[in-house]
Amino acid sequence: MRTLGVEEEMLLVDVHDGRPRSVLGQVLVRAARRHPPVEDVGLHGAVEGEFQQQQIETHTPPTADLHTLRTEIRHWRSEAVAAARETGSSVAALGTSPLPVQPVGTKSERYTWMQERYQLTAREHLICGCHVHVSVESDEEGVAALDRIRVWMPTLLALSANSPFWNGQDSGFASYRSQALARWPSWGPTGRFGSADAYHRLVRDMVLSSVILDEGMVYFVARLAERYPTVEVRAADVCFTVEEAVVIAALCRGLVETAVQEWELGKEAPDVPTPMLRLATWQAGREGLGGQLVDWSSGLPKPCWTVVDSLVDHVGPALQAAGDLDIVQNGLALLREEGNGAMRQRAMLARTGRLVDVVAESVRATALHAPG
Secondary structure (H helix, E strand, O other): OOOEEEEEEEEEEEOOOOOEOOOHHHHHHHHHHHOOOOOOHHHHOEEEOOOEOOEEEEEOOOEOOHHHHHHHHHHHHHHHHHHHHOOOEEEEOOOOOOOOOOOOEOOOHHHHHHHHHHOHHHHOOOOOEEEEEEEOOOHHHHHHHHHHHHHHHHHHHHHHOOEOEEOOEEOOOOEHHHHHHOOOOOOEOOOOOOOHHHHHHHHHHHHHOOOOOOHHHOOEOEEEOOOOOEEEEEEEEOOOOHHHHHHHHHHHHHHHHHHHHHHHOOOOOOOOOHHHHHHHHHHHHHHOOOOEEEEOOOOEEEEHHHHHHHHHHHHHHHHHHHOOHHHHHHHHHHHHHHOOHHHHHHHHHHHHOOHHHHHHHHHHHHOOOOOO
16 A cells, blocks of 8 residues: 655744744754654654744654554644744644744755745745655656646645635635745646656756756645655645645545556546646635635536545545545545635634634644643
């Protein structure tokens, strides 16, 4: 069975007023006392730094079992929360800060280059995503999966949408994170590659253009991981709850497994123009689970849950074979009932009229299983 790993970017916020705090360095020192750094994060899990000092990133080790994955996501969220508490801060699994913030860049040679190169785009960039790694046997298998899962990336974004607020106001989007990412030159859906050689040739040419610094800046919504033998699905906002993250991860594995099976049977990847996928991505970021999504097979708008049901039908056999189907169905039923992160955030603001309460609710949810 294919293994899974999840990376979660989350905000570091003040425990009193909910505003993001630039305490990354202090948090990492305290996290290292609890878990000394290891050579290969991808095999062991970790709490790590990110682009801005007001955010943190967690990694889970690879596992084939969803129950173990759930435990690992909870564990590493808890480790981040425990380290943050020692600085008078906490952790909020939100795709963007609901409250106004002036991002403070993390000090490193790479990040300094990016700040200089991308200017206002980099200075305003404080967003948090959920990246799912699914193991593949080879680059050829990985690219075959990328060519076939690309049409479903907007649906994953809609499910996970958790960033409706930006700089103290409602953006009008369920995922404003997706809009912030669109400002970067290498982000977005891709065309069909056809082969691993074609994929690597494009990545090489992108780096040689000097518009981006290196392969790590190839911000496709799904790509071959730079350091691991995985497909890295980067479409989703960081999820409001652990259960949502588990559902997104299971769907990613189901998509990769289904895609590889189709490739092995000689089934062609869907020939959907990349501009249509850009439209579908925009629509998913705008509506989330609150309206209509673009159905990739017809190019027409359909109710969001109709498109989600199509995704589940598509990957259903793979989910069943992995023992994941019940977990996904139960998780999606809970999403239908309670809403995703964007809906929860807006519901809290409607109840209290205070964005600080939106952050506080996320802090409570993120720390739900933290010690102490």
